[in-house]
Structure formats: structure tokens, C-alpha cells
Amino acid sequence: MNALANRRFLKMNGLGNQITVLDLRGTKHVVSEAEARAIASEPRARFDQLMVLHDAVTPGTDAFVRIYNTDGSEAGACGNGTRCVAWAMVADPQMGDAAKTRLALQTKAGLLPAVREGETLFTVDMGVPRLAWDQIPLAEPFEDTSRFELQIGPIDSPVLHTPCAVNMGNPHAVFFVEDPYAYNLEQIGPLLENHPIFPDRANIELAAVKAPDHIVLRVWERGAGITQACGSGACAALVAAVRRELSARKATVSLPGGDLAIEWRESDAHVLMTGPVEFEWEGWIDPALIERAA
Numbered sequence: 531m532n533a534l535a536n537r538r539f540l541k542m543n544g545l546g547n548q549i550t551v552l553d554l555r556g557t558k559h560v561v562s563e564a565e566a567r568a569i570a571s572e573p574r575a576r577f578d579q580l581m582v583l584h585d586a587v588t589p590g591t592d593a594f595v596r597i598y599n600t601d602g603s604e605a606g607a608c609g610n611g612t613r614c615v616a617w618a619m620v621a622d623p624q625m626g627d628a629a630k631t632r633l634a635l636q637t638k639a640g641l642l643p644a645v646r647e648g649e650t651l652f653t654v655d656m657g658v659p660r661l662a663w664d665q666i667p668l669a670e671p672f673e674d675t676s677r678f679e680l681q682i683g684p685i686d687s688p689v690l691h692t693p694c695a696v697n698m699g700n701p702h703a704v705f706f707v708e709d710p711y712a713y714n715l716e717q718i719g720p721l722l723e724n725h726p727i728f729p730d731r732a733n734i735e736l737a738a739v740k741a742p743d744h745i746v747l748r749v750w751e752r753g754a755g756i757t758q759a760c761g762s763g764a765c766a767a768l769v770a771a772v773r774r775e776l777s778a779r780k781a782t783v784s785l786p787g788g789d790l791a792i793e794w795r796e797s798d799a800h801v802l803m804t805g806p807v808e809f810e811w812e813g814w815i816d817p818a819l820i821e822r823a824a
């Protein structure tokens with residue numbers, strides 16, 4: 531029998547970013563692209579990201595987490611999803627250990643330590659951002675080679691150009707604009723995500739710096755489309771704004787689903803993301819769904 535059949539899942543969200551948490555610890559099963567897509571098609575399990583827990587592979591860590599987008603592709607990082615996993619691992623009656631306030635979660639992109647700040651409030655250390663193309667850590671002063679020319683003609687949106695490329699464990703292209711809501715993101719999102727300039731596709735951010743400590747952001751997510759919030763996108767937007775000397779190192783990032791507090795810490799160049807999570811319901815994976823995906 532497939533390990534996914536009748537497996538319990540938690541439906542959650544982080545500021546409206548739809549997250550499903552699935553605990554596969556104790557099994558060797560790795561969710562396939564087709565299985566992820568099948569789970570995403572089930573209304574009660576529907577997700578922007580599926581966060582799958584596996585047994586820890588590194589001593590001192592609490593779990594290894596695989597992250598899937600709606601289209602079945604895998605991502606290296608997911609800020610909102612990591613907060614949801616952290617909540618599940620401390621507060622869920624079946625999965626959680628209420629004694630814990632700190633967790634070390636490992637993903638394909640590295641370690642994401644999370645700290646419980648309140649009942650449903652978590653801070654995740656999203657690590658050191660890297661230049662998208664050559665993977666140089668940004669802990670030291672750098673030459674900003676992340677600017678590149680990209681001009682996408684208007685469909686019925688103002689022209690976008692010169693994004694800032696930031697890798698937060700996943701690739702982001704941040705475009706600074708006057709008003710992110712003036713763009714038809716549904717139309718331009720897929721064109722930009724799949725633009726040949728992005729070798730691994732990209733998450734697309736439209737950001738407006740309203741004040742040195744306030745950024746308004748909309749995101750088209752790679753493999754998922756428009757979402758209500760994107761944690762790594764909010765981090766990328768702040769890093770890009772600091773690099774362009776548009777904002778302070780600490781700011782509130784306002785997304786359609788709500789606000790995240792983001793800090794690009796000066797001492798070690800780590801990016802910290804603080805925000806809430808919401809538990810919605812639990813469910814069990816229909817074996818027929820998984821059979822159809824096989």
C-alpha cells in the first residue's frame with residue numbers, strides 16, 4: 531500500500547498562502563510530481579505549497595522538509611510554509627511537542643531555524659541571501675551585479691524592467707514599481723516566470739517602497755501562480771530594496787494576505803521573517819487519488 535493512502539494532513543495558511551503539511555516521518559516514501567499534483571487537485575488538501583516532513587538527516591535538526599508547488603515542482607525554500615510546519619511540530623496534538631519553542635528544519639536549500647514567538651506567531655531565519663546567478667553570499671560588501679536588463683512589453687500593464695535577482699534558497703526577480711496593483715499579474719506572471727533569462731524559472735515580485743520601513747508587495751509564484759503572500763518573496767523584496775538603497779534593513783512588507791516583519795540582520799547578513807500562521811482543518815488522503823496518480 532502506498533504510504534500516502536489515508537495519511538493525515540493539516541490544511542493551514544500563512545497570511546493566506548495556502549499550505550498543506552504532510553508528515554511522512556518513519557516512511558521512505560518520496561512524494562512524486564504526479565502525487566503532489568493529485569493532492570493539489572483535491573479541494574480539502576489544495577495548496578500553493580505542500581510541506582512534506584521526512585526523518586531528520588542531520589544530527590541536531592528536527593526534520594527534513596520537501597516543498598512542492600501546485601504544479602508538482604519542488605522548491606528549496608518556503609517562508610510561510612516553514613512557519614506552518616513549525617506550528618505543527620509544536621502545537622498539533624498528534625505531531626507536536628509542546629515543550630519545544632525552537633526548531634531546526636532542513637530543506638534542499640539548507641537549514642531554516644524557527645522560533646515560536648507567540649501562540650501562532652513564528653520567526654524563521656531564512657539564511658543569507660545570494661546573488662541569483664553566481665551564488666555569492668552577501669555577507670560581505672558586494673558589487674551589485676544582480677541588475678540585468680529585462681523588458682517585457684505591455685499587454686495591458688505598464689512596462690517592467692531591470693529586476694533585482696535575489697536567491698533566498700529559491701529564485702526571485704524583484705521589480706520596483708509605483709503601484710504593484712496597476713499590473714495585470716495574472717497575464718504577465720507566467721511570461722516572466724518562464725522568461726528564458728531565468729534558467730530555473732523564477733518567482734516574480736512587484737514591489738513598491740512606500741517608506742524606508744514599508745514595502746507593498748504582490749507575488750507571482752513559480753509553480754503556483756498568484757498567492758496571497760510569499761515569505762521568501764517578502765525577504766527577497768527587502769534585500770533588493772536595501773541593495774538599491776531604497777529601504778532600511780528592517781521593514782514591514784504588506785502582501786494581499788497581510789503583513790510580514792522582515793529584517794536583513796547587519797551582523798551576519800541573515801534574513802529574519804516574522805509572521806502568523808492559521809490552522810484550518812485536518813484531512814486524510816484519499817487512496818483513490820493516489821492510485822490515479824500512479
Ligand SMILES: N[C@@H](CCC[C@H](N)C(=O)O)C(=O)O
Nearest residue numbers: 605608609610700760761762
Ligand atoms: N510561498 C513560499 C515560496 C514558495 C516557493 C516558490 N513557489 C518556488 O518555487 O520557489 C514562501 O512563503 O516563501
